[in-house]
Amino acid sequence: MEKLRIAVIGCGRIAEVYASAFRHLENEIDLVLTVDKVKERAEKFAERFPGCAASDSVSSAGFQELLRQYKPDLLHILLPHHLHCPYALDAFACGVNVLTEKPIAIFPEDADRMTAAAKAAGCQFGVIFQNRYIDGVQRIVDLRESGALGTVRGAFSTLNWFRPASYYACDWKGKWATEGGGVVIDQAIHSIDLVRYMTGLEAVQVQGHTARRILQSIEVEDEADAAITLENGAVYSFFACNYYTTNSPIRVEISFEKAAATLTMDHMEIRWADGRMEDIPCSQGTENGERYWGVCHEHQLQAAYQALRQKKALPWAPEDARKTLEIVQAIYLSARIHSAVSIG
Ligand SMILES: NC(=O)c1ccc[n+]([C@@H]2O[C@H](COP(=O)([O-])OP(=O)(O)OC[C@H]3O[C@@H](n4cnc5c(N)ncnc54)[C@H](O)[C@@H]3O)[C@@H](O)[C@H]2O)c1
Numbered sequence: 001m002e003k004l005r006i007a008v009i010g011c012g013r014i015a016e017v018y019a020s021a022f023r024h025l026e027n028e029i030d031l032v033l034t035v036d037k038v039k040e041r042a043e044k045f046a047e048r049f050p051g052c053a054a055s056d057s058v059s060s061a062g063f064q065e066l067l068r069q070y071k072p073d074l075l076h077i078l079l080p081h082h083l084h085c086p087y088a089l090d091a092f093a094c095g096v097n098v099l100t101e102k103p104i105a106i107f108p109e110d111a112d113r114m115t116a117a118a119k120a121a122g123c124q125f126g127v128i129f130q131n132r133y134i135d136g137v138q139r140i141v142d143l144r145e146s147g148a149l150g151t152v153r154g155a156f157s158t159l160n161w162f163r164p165a166s167y168y169a170c171d172w173k174g175k176w177a178t179e180g181g182g183v184v185i186d187q188a189i190h191s192i193d194l195v196r197y198m199t200g201l202e203a204v205q206v207q208g209h210t211a212r213r214i215l216q217s218i219e220v221e222d223e224a225d226a227a228i229t230l231e232n233g234a235v236y237s238f239f240a241c242n243y244y245t246t247n248s249p250i251r252v253e254i255s256f257e258k259a260a261a262t263l264t265m266d267h268m269e270i271r272w273a274d275g276r277m278e279d280i281p282c283s284q285g286t287e288n289g290e291r292y293w294g295v296c297h298e299h300q301l302q303a304a305y306q307a308l309r310q311k312k313a314l315p316w317a318p319e320d321a322r323k324t325l326e327i328v329q330a331i332y333l334s335a336r337i338h339s340a341v342s343i344g
Contacts, residue, residue, distance in 0.1 A: 004305055007033040007070060007096075009063070009087055010078035011041040014101060018076060019048060021298040028305050033070040035063065060090050067094040074099060074124075074308060080172035081180045085110040088125070092117040097124040099304050099314055103189055104321040106180030108329060111322040118318070126304055126314025127321035129193045133296035133303075136268020136280035140198045140254065140261045143270075150257025152199045152230065156237040157191035157252040159183070160244035165217050174218030182220030184210065185328050188240035193324040194252050194263065195236050202323060203236070205229040207340045208331035214243035226331045238331075 006029045008018065022031050031049040036042040039056035046054035057066055067075070067090070075091045077084055077100035085105045091098045098118070104111045104127045118125035131137065143149050161183070172178035179186060196202065206228050210221035222243050228236040252263040259272045270278040304314045326343055334341040 001028070001309075003028060003030045004073045004308060005030055005032045005071060006074055006076065007031075007035070007067070007072035008045065008076045008078060009035040009058075010080075010083075010101075011036040011038075011045040012078065014078050015041075015045055017297050018078065018301070019045065021301050022049065024298055025302060025305065028302075032072055033066060035066065060086065063087065063090050064094050067091060067096050072096055074304070077101060080178050081106050081185065082172070082178045085114055088114045089117050092121040092123050092125075095121055095123060097308060097314070099126045099128065099301075101128050102193075102321065103127075103180070103185055103325050103328065104318055105325070106185070108322055108326055111318060111325060115318040115322070124308060124314045125318050126307075127316050127318060128297070128300055129190065129197075129316050129321065129324070130296040130300045131190050131194055132197050132316065133299035134263070134268070134282050136261075136263055136270075136282060137194060137198060139268065139278075139280055140270075141200070143259075144198070144200055144256070149259055149261075152201055152232060152234045153255045153257060154234050154236070155195050155199060155230075155252070155254045157188070157195055157239070157250065159188045159191055159240040159250045160248045161187055161240075161242055161250075162244050162246050163187075163215070163222075163242040165215070168215070168218050174215075174220055176219055179220060181328065181332060182210075182212075182218060182222055182224075183240045183242040184221065184224045184331055187242065188224070188238070189324060189328055191240070191250055191252055192238065192327050193321075195254065196324055196327075198252070198254050198261065199230060199234075199236075201230040201232055201234070203228045203327050203330070203343050204231050205340055205342050206327060206330035206334050208238075208334035210332065210335040213241075221335075224331060224335070226334070228327060 031052045034042040034046040037058045042054035046052040168174035208226035210224040215222040223241040226238040249264045262269045266282045268280040330341040
């Protein structure tokens with residue numbers, strides 16, 4: 001099997017998760033290029049992979065030149081949120097496929113530009129939502145699709161995490177222009193995505209509220225709640241904050257007609273209306289000792305590499321990731337105008 005040529009732009013915190021996945025998947029891929037505006041970061045990452053080049057050439061022209069020189073089959077974008085769109089457009093201009101970190105972009109309009117550019121260039125384009133690979137999550141999707149769970153009656157998600165001031169002490173986090181928001185777009189976007197994925201339903205209306213209550217060094221929200229009406233009329237209740245004392249396990253619960261399914265990060269509990277109970281541990285374990293970034297990057301990367309070889313669409317489709325982003329932006333808009341916002 002010929003190895004896929006992989007490039008990475010952005011060698012910060014999440015890049016460590018990719019480094020460990022790349023090592024496990026070394027029979028399938030060659031990391032050929034790492035890029036970061038801080039050259040030492042690109043070099044430090046590359047030095048673990050023999051033959052990998054490192055560069056700080058991050059202007060649009062310079063980056064395109066690198067892509068044309070190293071000809072990767074796939075670019076992983078691990079950058080601040082406002083940079084997902086411009087660097088994806090550079091990659092598509094060079095005919096390079098892209099798998100970007102979440103969120104797809106800050107604004108749905110940018111997601112549309114990226115999707116259109118990928119299509120025009122004949123490139124594959126996918127977005128990371130690794131938590132969809134948690135074992136119990138897939139079981140719920142399979143059960144729902146088989147009809148065993150019946151209709152969705154409601155859902156809730158809660159996220160009480162801790163992000164210290166040091167987390168925001170960088171040039172992009174905590175700012176509207178670069179992070180695009182706070183706890184909703186960065187952390188709780190995974191919960192929103194899981195509710196969409198597990199229910200199979202889209203949101204039609206959002207009544208949201210956001211606040212900056214405790215973390216005074218940031219511009220963006222450190223707390224948010226919302227009542228999100230799904231297309232069948234069921235209501236999804238959402239809460240998230242970044243100022244708890246620790247990273248408490250998230251909780252995502254879907255109430256179906258025939259069972260309630262509760263995900264608490266490392267296991268899924270299904271309580272059937274007829275009294276049966278199922279407890280599904282998440283077999284993926286932890287990543288670099290970090291439970292809260294999700295544990296399934298490697299699964300999504302492997303699925304993406306397989307899709308690329310088979311010339312199939314990368315998981316997850318940009319149109320799908322855009323739907324999750326639309327809910328995020330509807331929460332922000334609703335909070336700003338103090339009114340319900342319709343979607344779609
Ligand atoms: N899927 C998950 O669970 C998860 C978890 C954490 C982060 N992320 C995502 O990963 C992305 C990166 O987050 P992070 O926490 O690693 O951020 P980070 O700040 O630690 O790293 C970003 C890196 O990008 C580099 N960079 C900035 N501007 C650049 C430019 N113009 N060209 C090249 N390099 C540039 C920085 O020097 C830094 O090394 C974000 O989209 C974030 O939401 C996803």
